[in-house]
Amino acid sequence: MDDIILEMQDITKxxxxxxxxxxxxxxxxxxxxxxxxxxxxxxxxxLMKVLSGVYxxxxxxxxxxxxxxxxxxxxxxxxEQKGIAIIYQExxxxxxxxxxxxxxxxxxxxxxxxxxxxxxxVQARDMLQKVKLDVDPSIKVKELGxxxxxxxxxxxxxxxxxQLLILDEPTAALNEDDSENLLQLIRELSERGVTCIMxxxxxxxxxxxxxxxxxxRDGATICSLDCHENQVSEAEIIKHMVGRxxxxxxxxxxxxxxxxxxxxxxxxxxxxxxxxxEILHKCSIQVRKxxxxxxxxxxxxxxxxxxxxxFGNSTGYRITGGEMYLGGERRYFRNPRAAxxxxxxxxxxxxxxxxxxxxxxxxxxxxIANLESLCEGVVxxxxxxxxxxxxFKDSMNIKASSxxxxxxxxxxxxxxxxxxxxxxxxxxxxLILDEPTRGIDVGAKYEIYTLMNQLxxxxxxxxxxxxxxxxxxxxxxxxxxxxxxxxxGELNAEEAxxxxxxxMAVSS
Amino acid sequence: xxxxxxRKEILALLRANVRDYIMYIALVIIMAFFTWKTNGVFxxxxxxxxxxxxxxxxxxxAIGMTVIxxxxxxxxxxxxxxxxxxxxxxxxxEQKHINVWLTILIVLLIGLAIGFYQGLLVTRLKVPAFVAxxxxxxxxxxxxxxxxxxxxxxxxxxxxxxxxxxxxVPDLPVDLGFHLLTVLVGIAAICCFVVVQVKxxxxxxxxxxxxxxxxxxxxKLIGISVIIALIIGVLASYQGIPLTAIIVGVxxxxxxxxLNRTRLGRYIYGIGGNDxxxxxSGVNVKAVTLFAFCSMSFLASLAGILYTSRLQSATPTxxxxxxxxxxxxxxxxxxxxxxxxxxxxxxxIGALVIMSLTNGMNxxxxxxxxxxxxxxxxxxxxxxxxxxxxxx
Numbered sequence: 001m002d003d004i005i006l007e008m009q010d011i012t013k014x015x016x017x018x019x020x021x022x023x024x025x026x027x028x029x030x031x032x033x034x035x036x037x038x039x040x041x042x043x044x045x046x047l048m049k050v051l052s053g054v055y056x057x058x059x060x061x062x063x064x065x066x067x068x069x070x071x072x073x074x075x076x077x078x079x080e081q082k083g084i085a086i087i088y089q090e091x092x093x094x095x096x097x098x099x100x101x102x103x104x105x106x107x108x109x110x111x112x113x114x115x116x117x118x119x120x121x122v123q124a125r126d127m128l129q130k131v132k133l134d135v136d137p138s139i140k141v142k143e144l145g146x147x148x149x150x151x152x153x154x155x156x157x158x159x160x161x162x163q164l165l166i167l168d169e170p171t172a173a174l175n176e177d178d179s180e181n182l183l184q185l186i187r188e189l190s191e192r193g194v195t196c197i198m199x200x201x202x203x204x205x206x207x208x209x210x211x212x213x214x215x216x217r218d219g220a221t222i223c224s225l226d227c228h229e230n231q232v233s234e235a236e237i238i239k240h241m242v243g244r245x246x247x248x249x250x251x252x253x254x255x256x257x258x259x260x261x262x263x264x265x266x267x268x269x270x271x272x273x274x275x276x277x278e279i280l281h282k283c284s285i286q287v288r289k290x291x292x293x294x295x296x297x298x299x300x301x302x303x304x305x306x307x308x309x310x311f312g313n314s315t316g317y318r319i320t321g322g323e324m325y326l327g328g329e330r331r332y333f334r335n336p337r338a339a340x341x342x343x344x345x346x347x348x349x350x351x352x353x354x355x356x357x358x359x360x361x362x363x364x365x366x367x368i369a370n371l372e373s374l375c376e377g378v379v380x381x382x383x384x385x386x387x388x389x390x391x392f393k394d395s396m397n398i399k400a401s402s403x404x405x406x407x408x409x410x411x412x413x414x415x416x417x418x419x420x421x422x423x424x425x426x427x428x429x430x431l432i433l434d435e436p437t438r439g440i441d442v443g444a445k446y447e448i449y450t451l452m453n454q455l456x457x458x459x460x461x462x463x464x465x466x467x468x469x470x471x472x473x474x475x476x477x478x479x480x481x482x483x484x485x486x487x488x489g490e491l492n493a494e495e496a497x498x499x500x501x502x503x504m505a506v507s508s
Numbered sequence: 509x510x511x512x513x514x515r516k517e518i519l520a521l522l523r524a525n526v527r528d529y530i531m532y533i534a535l536v537i538i539m540a541f542f543t544w545k546t547n548g549v550f551x552x553x554x555x556x557x558x559x560x561x562x563x564x565x566x567x568x569x570a571i572g573m574t575v576i577x578x579x580x581x582x583x584x585x586x587x588x589x590x591x592x593x594x595x596x597x598x599x600x601x602e603q604k605h606i607n608v609w610l611t612i613l614i615v616l617l618i619g620l621a622i623g624f625y626q627g628l629l630v631t632r633l634k635v636p637a638f639v640a641x642x643x644x645x646x647x648x649x650x651x652x653x654x655x656x657x658x659x660x661x662x663x664x665x666x667x668x669x670x671x672x673x674x675x676x677v678p679d680l681p682v683d684l685g686f687h688l689l690t691v692l693v694g695i696a697a698i699c700c701f702v703v704v705q706v707k708x709x710x711x712x713x714x715x716x717x718x719x720x721x722x723x724x725x726x727x728k729l730i731g732i733s734v735i736i737a738l739i740i741g742v743l744a745s746y747q748g749i750p751l752t753a754i755i756v757g758v759x760x761x762x763x764x765x766x767l768n769r770t771r772l773g774r775y776i777y778g779i780g781g782n783d784x785x786x787x788x789s790g791v792n793v794k795a796v797t798l799f800a801f802c803s804m805s806f807l808a809s810l811a812g813i814l815y816t817s818r819l820q821s822a823t824p825t826x827x828x829x830x831x832x833x834x835x836x837x838x839x840x841x842x843x844x845x846x847x848x849x850x851x852x853x854x855x856x857i858g859a860l861v862i863m864s865l866t867n868g869m870n871x872x873x874x875x876x877x878x879x880x881x882x883x884x885x886x887x888x889x890x891x892x893x894x895x896x897x898x899x900x
Binding site for chain 1: 712715717769770771772777781782784785786787788789790791792849
């Protein structure tokens with residue numbers, strides 16, 4: 001007889017026009033690591049929000065049993081009190097406060113009517129030790145990298161005596177090292193009796209860590225797989241997620257000849273006045289027509305900085321050396337507008353932060369970078385705009401009720417497709433994709449890869465920045481590896497392997 | 509069966525714009541309340557004409573403020589920029605004896621320059637708009653006082669200038685017992701409206717887009733035509749259309765067109781929604797922001813001219829608390845406190861709410877201090893309601 005800590009029965013949750021969850025049931029055993037997988041929009045996050053009380057009792061149907069008792073959470077405070085903690089993809093720390101203030105934020109240690117700061121610091125040290133984070137608790141959270149911030153979040157959860165820890169894509173923003181650390185920590189927590197539910201898209205880490213895997217598809221439970229009874233393969237998970245066999249994760253590209261050099265950087269050197277140091281040093285890269293060039297490197301290696309400094313440099317870096325050539329001509333762009341007009345496009349890694357207009361609809365987001373082409377004089381031809389947006393929606397298979405739907409309400413994969421449509425409408429010569437498949441599901445990934453292949457076959461050049469080694473190897477024709485602001489290697493995709501790349505990525 | 513589908517369609521339309529309709533209803537309730545309390549004086553043509561002439565400047569300020577608020581900035585200086593502009597107008601007209609039209613042009617250009625200066629502070633020096641315009645509030649209040657220090661209040665004698673906020677569109681030289689030109693303008697307005705609507709519907713059909721069913725479409729046309737006819741009817745029974753109404757109408761149309769049909773308008777909404785995404789989409793965020801501040805101070809100067817014309821004098825007290833009315837009008841009209849959302853047409857309704865409250869309470873002889881309290885409460889209710897409906 002297994003000890004069941006959590007059981008959710010027949011959970012149904014509806015939003016206007018959509019049934020996000022349709023009679024979902026699942027069970028979590030005490031002390032296990034339970035992974036929840038599914039395509040974007042499959043209902044994973046919604047399910048966790050039901051569990052944690054973000055969607056209060058009565059806004060859904062079905063029942064939740066926790067430690068054998070039925071629960072009716074009215075808000076997060078209720079679930080937290082019972083020892084359920086949820087850590088979101090977007091971290092909820094306050095950057096300007098110190099680590100110890102953050103850990104005990106909301107449940108401060110009191111001495112009478114005032115906060116006992118000394119005790120707080122002592123206990124914070126203790127929590128940090130538990131998550132194996134060796135930092136001074138009195139530094140500000142904003143000084144820490146994403147990986148360490150994640151650990152602070154977990155320390156915060158532990159300080160609340162968490163029994164059931166929910167992690168929503170904890171490694172999405174982490175590099176390989178930090179991810180490995182985090183997974184190790186999750187294992188140790190589960191050995192100490194903390195039950196973990198983890199949502200993730202990274203099948204490799206799921207198969208490595210999970211005790212049980214539950215697959216959701218279209219708001220319904222497809223199956224729960226016990227990883228101890230028999231080995232679960234990635235292919236099997238993918239099959240359940242998409243409901244069909246996936247032959248290739250990376251679609252085949254017709255072999256074609258590359259054209260002349262489209263974009264070239266020579267000794268590109270960039271200084272960041274805010275950090276007061278050089279962030280890129282003598283980077284030289286070449287991208288030919290019809291070629292996908294991968295740029296790989298660990299977080300902080302300078303990949304996004306490279307892209308931003310090429311694409312109009314809106315962050316205010318100083319280009320202190322080197323040259324850029326576009327189509328053989330020496331160029332420098334003072335702002336993104338100039339870069340766009342010259343034929344560059346940049347799909348950002350942070351689609352919610354600086355990619356999309358979440359409060360605007362799909363139509364708005366698709367046309368914003370190329371309104372010129374829709375204008376007659378100063379007036380926008382809105383009918384033409386709607387037509388174009390509808391064409392993109394259909395051709396890219398964007399799942400939405402209409403192009404008038406707000407982008408903020410779309411799933412990650414569909415948001416990414418909207419971003420891509422926006423930049424395809426600009427018809428660039430060089431398309432820079434920064435982590436194009438971060439946080440999106442297998443099905444949408446495949447569609448995006450297929451699209452990339454079509455684009456290069458039509459003569460576009462693509463620069464793909466990615467942290468995921470298999471993706472870089474699977475998609476690039478050629479790739480550069482970056483480390484600490486310099487290009488440490490150039491490889492042909494056919495001769496490259498993960499070990500070679502990693503070796504270059506950690507060298508300097 | 510057919511009736512049911514029509515009802516369904518109307519209900520869906522109503523539900524999609526529920527916030528707007530509640531605002532219209534609120535305005536009607538406020539107007540009905542004052543009509544009842546004043547035994548019908550409020551709704552008389554004479555009073556409504558007065559209301560527009562007295563408070564048209566609030567509408568002008570509110571339209572400019574809407575753009576600023578959509579961009580997630582604020583302009584606190586508008587009141588004293590308006591006051592200062594009025595003082596300049598008085599000095600130019602009465603002391604320098606400059607032609608009325610040239611005076612107006614100079615004052616508007618000064619407004620533009622003020623906006624340029626404040627816009628530069630915000631975009632180049634990155635001073636938060638709140639601080640930059642709070643400083644402006646000090647500076648222009650001071651300049652207003654300095655410029656009128658030697659003379660005190662300047663009485664304006666130019667009849668043309670004073671007509672701006674006291675006069676009406678002149679009638680044709682025939683006497684029919686009502687204002688013929690106003691009626692003609694009204695008929696023309698209704699025709700224009702119908703033609704534009706029909707054209708846009710045809711255009712959408714050409715693209716195979718969904719359009720409202722014919723019966724709903726005709727209902728909408730009739731409904732809005734009736735409203736225009738009613739307003740025109742009331743005005744025609746008095747002296748016709750106030751000049752201020754024409755000025756406000758023109759400003760409204762220009763801004764409505766700019767925000768909804770041009771690239772600049774798109775960019776304004778984009779920057780308000782996510783400025784870094786706008787920058788990376790090729791929008792010149794600084795230039796658009798600078799434009800917004802220029803437009804704001806330009807309109808503040810126009811408001812100053814209207815106010816001065818109404819009082820037929822430039823006084824050192826002009827401009828007090830104008831910014832409060834302008835900001836409140838925008839928020840009551842549904843501009844999102846978090847930016848990125850707002851429509852000038854609804855802002856005009858918000859301004860009408862504020863204007864009706866002021867006018868109605870004045871008619872009732874309510875003490876000015878109480879008026880502030882009442883306006884504050886209405887303001888809070890509107891914004892609280894807005895935040896609630898938006899979070900759904």
